[in-house]
Amino acid sequence: MTVRPAESADRPAGTLDASRPAGVPTSRSGRVGRSAPAPGSGGTPRPAGLRTRWLVAGVVAVLVALVAGVSLGPVSLPPGSVAAELINLLPGVHLESGLTEREIAIVTELRLPRVVLGLLVGGLLALAGGCYQGVFRNPLADPYLLGVAAGAGLAVTAVIALGAGAGGALTGIPVTIPLAAFVGSLGAVALTYLLGAAGGRDRSPATLILAGVAVSAFLAAGQTYLLQRHSESIQQVYSWLLGRLATAGWHDVLLILPYFVLTAVVVLLHRRELDVLSVGDDEATSLGLHPQRSRYLLIAAASLGTAAAVSASGLIGFVGIIVPHTVRLLAGSSYRVILPLSMLFGGAFLALTDVVARTAAAPAEIPIGVVTALLGGPFFVLVLRTARRVFT
Amino acid sequence: MSVPAVEVRELRVTLGGAPILAGVDLSVAVGEWVTVIGPNGAGKSTLLRAVGGLLSAPGAVSLFGTPIQSLRRRDRARVVATVAQSPVVPAGMSVLDYVLLGRTPYIPPLGRESAADLAAVHEVLDRLDLGGFGRRELATLSGGERQRVFLARALAQGATLLLLDEPTSALDIGHQQEVLELVDQLRREHGLTVLATMHDLSVAGEYADRMVLLADGRVAAVGPPQEVLTETLLARHYRARVRVIPGEHGPLVVPVRPR
Numbered sequence: 024m025t026v027r028p029a030e031s032a033d034r035p036a037g038t039l040d041a042s043r044p045a046g047v048p049t050s051r052s053g054r055v056g057r058s059a060p061a062p063g064s065g066g067t068p069r070p071a072g073l074r075t076r077w078l079v080a081g082v083v084a085v086l087v088a089l090v091a092g093v094s095l096g097p098v099s100l101p102p103g104s105v106a107a108e109l110i111n112l113l114p115g116v117h118l119e120s121g122l123t124e125r126e127i128a129i130v131t132e133l134r135l136p137r138v139v140l141g142l143l144v145g146g147l148l149a150l151a152g153g154c155y156q157g158v159f160r161n162p163l164a165d166p167y168l169l170g171v172a173a174g175a176g177l178a179v180t181a182v183i184a185l186g187a188g189a190g191g192a193l194t195g196i197p198v199t200i201p202l203a204a205f206v207g208s209l210g211a212v213a214l215t216y217l218l219g220a221a222g223g224r225d226r227s228p229a230t231l232i233l234a235g236v237a238v239s240a241f242l243a244a245g246q247t248y249l250l251q252r253h254s255e256s257i258q259q260v261y262s263w264l265l266g267r268l269a270t271a272g273w274h275d276v277l278l279i280l281p282y283f284v285l286t287a288v289v290v291l292l293h294r295r296e297l298d299v300l301s302v303g304d305d306e307a308t309s310l311g312l313h314p315q316r317s318r319y320l321l322i323a324a325a326s327l328g329t330a331a332a333v334s335a336s337g338l339i340g341f342v343g344i345i346v347p348h349t350v351r352l353l354a355g356s357s358y359r360v361i362l363p364l365s366m367l368f369g370g371a372f373l374a375l376t377d378v379v380a381r382t383a384a385a386p387a388e389i390p391i392g393v394v395t396a397l398l399g400g401p402f403f404v405l406v407l408r409t410a411r412r413v414f415t
Numbered sequence: 416m417s418v419p420a421v422e423v424r425e426l427r428v429t430l431g432g433a434p435i436l437a438g439v440d441l442s443v444a445v446g447e448w449v450t451v452i453g454p455n456g457a458g459k460s461t462l463l464r465a466v467g468g469l470l471s472a473p474g475a476v477s478l479f480g481t482p483i484q485s486l487r488r489r490d491r492a493r494v495v496a497t498v499a500q501s502p503v504v505p506a507g508m509s510v511l512d513y514v515l516l517g518r519t520p521y522i523p524p525l526g527r528e529s530a531a532d533l534a535a536v537h538e539v540l541d542r543l544d545l546g547g548f549g550r551r552e553l554a555t556l557s558g559g560e561r562q563r564v565f566l567a568r569a570l571a572q573g574a575t576l577l578l579l580d581e582p583t584s585a586l587d588i589g590h591q592q593e594v595l596e597l598v599d600q601l602r603r604e605h606g607l608t609v610l611a612t613m614h615d616l617s618v619a620g621e622y623a624d625r626m627v628l629l630a631d632g633r634v635a636a637v638g639p640p641q642e643v644l645t646e647t648l649l650a651r652h653y654r655a656r657v658r659v660i661p662g663e664h665g666p667l668v669v670p671v672r673p674r
Contacts, residue, residue, distance in 0.1 A: 070515050292525045295525075299519055302502065306499060306503065309467055311489035
């Protein structure tokens, strides 16, 4: 293809002038990109962004997971009645669901909080994973692989074992636990980042993950040591550690809800910046950004989300890598798409995984972390294969 | 005399203890094309980074009369745009989205692009003959096409000062000429100022109004190409044996094998 100078020579000269944007109309109605398809040619290309159909698909997935999660269990309830009962929770609505008082109690007091917790935890883990992948420009980043979850795990174990959280026992999560988890997760991600950066300028995506593995192993050793010294709390720590959504009702949901909102708002507001960061720090700087400042803020937000998820449900691995990558493959590689969809599909994914975890070996429950790891292991190999093709 | 687009005074940069630039002065007039040449490690890229604001050099660099450190990042990005030597090509990103990144200084920090931003991008794409490429994935383009997309992103920034770090090093001679002709044409049409670094001396001399020869972190020579591209200067600073032949648009530098 050659340049044809004549073609553009007659354009008005001022159009690329720096002064121009000052005179630009200030209307910023968001939907501009979707108007005005070019005649014939199948429309002008649109900038990457969340398409309505994907948003709808995400919301539908959440609703399906909600109804399925509440319906299925030791006592299966008809999904239609469950849906009616869920709608009844909205103010000013009353539908006849045909459920008995006892069944209604199962829905609202036992299963619903558990499913909602699954949605929140899954959404947080997937969102944090997508965010880490953007911040570190590393397709393999995940709260679990970066050692973030292990850091939170060590901190929570310390709190339980050293008795600071003993008051909460099994009746719910003490407020100290998410805070300890946050401190632990930030410490771990800082350690991983420093260790990964020690590889110098020519470090590959794998360097960071190796650093994360080393940090995880180190922190896990610390955790084991703590448990040895405080064997009376082993039972309590392990039931939490393996990942569980069995909750003490709405208490846990309410405890992590503020963290969920904060993380989601901060990360989703920066979704375009993550796209800019993907061209590298130098270019992001010359485009007017503070890459390091954005990076720290986003790491803090994603670590806060991870910490909240870990405090509520223990170590649930691979959600942060399975979900964002599936979204990337199906819906597009812009973080404006990946982040919101990861949150929705991550929630739906974990809520549905929980259904498997508590029905597959009923009446026993498989720890949900075991189920996600069984799915995630093979998936991770798949990501490694595609990542090698795309990113090197 | 009017305010120069770039004014560098006594620029000193030390990286990891080693002096890279040891007092460099440089002035680029508005609308001028200045190319920096020099042997490997002379500090060409560092000079460009300082002018682009990627290295802090307080008091040493002014753009259009304003000291660079007193410009806010976003404002600086509206004044000076850089095309790096080998820009990162994000996986899966379309040409349209890549060029749209150039509008970042105009998009509110947490907002999204406006119709005006999109219009500016489409205009730049058309101007660079990239109209049909909007949907294409950047990673699938050829070297010459990519270089035009990188240029498009810089132009979408609306900056009148363009910094080009080795803009043609990845291209064959046909595409080198194509890209440089394009830059020159844009410069004439829009009054852009160009500060570039280049390795190919003949090509550099054909397009530059003035050249700066950088050696060991200092300016060894500055002036029109025929004053900088001389057998003596090149022999001294590149330790190269060359023959300089007068050409139509500037001296042609031909390496000859030492006896």
